[in-house]
Amino acid sequence: MNSHQTPPRLGRSESQPTPPIRIVHLGLGAFHRSHQAWYTQHAGDSADWGIAAFTGRRPDAAEVLAEQGGLFTLVERSGSGDSFEVVGSIVEAVDGADVGRLSELVAAPSTAVITLTITEAAYAAGAASHGTTSTPLARLVTALAARRDAGSGAIAVVSCDNLAENGDVTRAAVGALAEATDPALAVWIDQNVSFVSTSVDRITPRTTEADLAVVAQACGYRDAAPVVAEPFHNWILSGDFPAGRPRWEDAGAVFVDDIEPYENRKLWLLNGAHSILAYAGLVRGHSTVAEALSDDLCRDAVEAFWDEAARHLSDDALDIPAYRQALLERFGNSRIAHHLTQIAMDGTTKLRMRAWPVLAAERAAGRSGDGAARMIAAWIAYLSCTTDFHDPLAATMQDAKNLDGEHRTAALLALISAELADDAAVVSQIHRQLDSFAATTHA
Numbered sequence: 135m136n137s138h139q140t141p142p143r144l145g146r147s148e149s150q151p152t153p154p155i156r157i158v159h160l161g162l163g164a165f166h167r168s169h170q171a172w173y174t175q176h177a178g179d180s181a182d183w184g185i186a187a188f189t190g191r192r193p194d195a196a197e198v199l200a201e202q203g204g205l206f207t208l209v210e211r212s213g214s215g216d217s218f219e220v221v222g223s224i225v226e227a228v229d230g231a232d233v234g235r236l237s238e239l240v241a242a243p244s245t246a247v248i249t250l251t252i253t254e255a256a257y258a259a260g261a262a263s264h265g266t267t268s269t270p271l272a273r274l275v276t277a278l279a280a281r282r283d284a285g286s287g288a289i290a291v292v293s294c295d296n297l298a299e300n301g302d303v304t305r306a307a308v309g310a311l312a313e314a315t316d317p318a319l320a321v322w323i324d325q326n327v328s329f330v331s332t333s334v335d336r337i338t339p340r341t342t343e344a345d346l347a348v349v350a351q352a353c354g355y356r357d358a359a360p361v362v363a364e365p366f367h368n369w370i371l372s373g374d375f376p377a378g379r380p381r382w383e384d385a386g387a388v389f390v391d392d393i394e395p396y397e398n399r400k401l402w403l404l405n406g407a408h409s410i411l412a413y414a415g416l417v418r419g420h421s422t423v424a425e426a427l428s429d430d431l432c433r434d435a436v437e438a439f440w441d442e443a444a445r446h447l448s449d450d451a452l453d454i455p456a457y458r459q460a461l462l463e464r465f466g467n468s469r470i471a472h473h474l475t476q477i478a479m480d481g482t483t484k485l486r487m488r489a490w491p492v493l494a495a496e497r498a499a500g501r502s503g504d505g506a507a508r509m510i511a512a513w514i515a516y517l518s519c520t521t522d523f524h525d526p527l528a529a530t531m532q533d534a535k536n537l538d539g540e541h542r543t544a545a546l547l548a549l550i551s552a553e554l555a556d557d558a559a560v561v562s563q564i565h566r567q568l569d570s571f572a573a574t575t576h577a
């Protein structure tokens with residue numbers, strides 16, 4: 135090919151084996167492709183496990199991927215270079231609005247697993263609106279009804295969103311939706327659907343135009359849907375798979391009886407630190423995680439929060455010192471442009487799981503919980519600097535933002551936890567920290 139020729143488009147050839155669909159995924163975003171699709175490709179029995187992946191709100195991602203027969207390039211980006219791998223485990227990419235196809239696939243007896251990456255906010259009661267098929271969980275309930283009607287038996291639903299007790303949260307949300315529309319379906323779900331809890335980890339920022347060019351240059355083909363991720367990956371699961379599952383353990387997945395300590399380690403240390411870096415970093419004029427980490431004020435805030443969280447992660451097997459050191463190295467990988475604005479989204483949902491449990495545990499132990507309080511203060515300081523924020527409670531947040539002084543702080547805290555807002559000492563503690571992120575103090 136000379137330099138004037140357009141490189142060929144990535145696509146599945148007729149002769150390439152296509153694994154049968156046995157997994158249905160909801161939320162065809164970047165993370166599903168860097169994580170569950172990658173683990174499935176690296177399972178020892180990958181030839182038996184194909185994925186049909188459905189988008190959430192728009193058909194775009196499905197259309198682009200469908201043009202490539204589901205294939206995409208995973209760019210593994212370390213601090214020193216990129217490596218490239220074509221992932222072929224997604225064999226069908228579908229518009230999430232196509233509930234007919236979703237129901238058909240979930241009803242098939244060969245389908246054994248349903249995975250979800252629909253964002254934390256999508257599990258909230260209001261997000262999973264009753265009686266419609268416009269939300270991922272309402273669509274899931276419709277599809278589970280089709281499986282019951284087809285007599286296809288038990289199945290596993292595996293939430294891969296950054297939520298504490300994500301299996302239980304999914305069970306409760308799906309159960310409530312089914313109960314509201316068809317109580318007999320709720321009973322069937324209770325008896326036939328296993329809700330598996332997971333802790334998922336692989337930093338996967340949004341793909342950019344520059345990433346497309348890097349793939350074309352290095353691989354010699356055009357891929358309109360590559361995904362970039364760090365080399366590190368981790369998947370811890372707890373629960374039953376009544377209809378079978380791929381041998382994800384061949385790719386490093388770990389199955390445990392008690393997932394809570396692992397979940398808390400990940401949600402508090404990694405995601406909590408991300409939230410501090412996002413809010414404090416944006417206030418101080420930074421754009422990416424690596425930039426924010428190199429600012430001493432942001433890094434000190436992270437370390438102080440980690441010191442507090444570590445007191446409630448006491449199991450030796452968690453090896454917190456090594457985990458913290460590894461996080462500093464992962465966050466410091468400046469070749470991964472993980473934008474703070476992406477992490478800053480949906481703060482009310484995220485801080486409820488990342489800051490509030492540590493603050494509550496510290497206060498219950500008779501300590502201040504200042505490190506966790508600082509994460510929340512950073513969020514409020516960030517909200518003061520922007521009108522362009524994304525949150526499921528954005529309208530109420532706007533009303534709260536119009537108040538003054540501690541009333542404003544208390545009204546915003548109420549959106550994370552009523553208990554927080556009702557505690558005058560906590561409101562003052564957080565309010566006092568609001569001005570401590572000023573960009574002028576950055577050396």
Ligand SMILES: NC(=O)c1ccc[n+]([C@@H]2O[C@H](COP(=O)([O-])OP(=O)(O)OC[C@H]3O[C@@H](n4cnc5c(N)ncnc54)[C@H](O)[C@@H]3O)[C@@H](O)[C@H]2O)c1
Binds near residue numbers: 161296334338
């Ligand atoms: N990106 C990461 O590094 C990472 C790592 C671990 C876990 N996760 C989890 O995966 C989730 C998705 O991350 P991503 O990077 O793939 O994001 P993404 O924006 O690339 O994709 C999210 C998917 O969910 C759909 N979606 C989003 N909001 C929705 C809503 N309100 N209703 C219906 N569908 C909706 C989108 O259409 C898309 O299909 C995160 O929210 C998080 O819980 C992400």
Ligand SMILES: O=P(O)(O)OC[C@@H](O)[C@@H](O)[C@H](O)[C@H](O)CO
Binds near residue numbers: 476
């Ligand atoms: O994906 P979110 O929106 O839950 O949170 C943003 C980041 O903290 C998160 O995506 C991390 O990069 C990820 O959890 C690492 O595994």
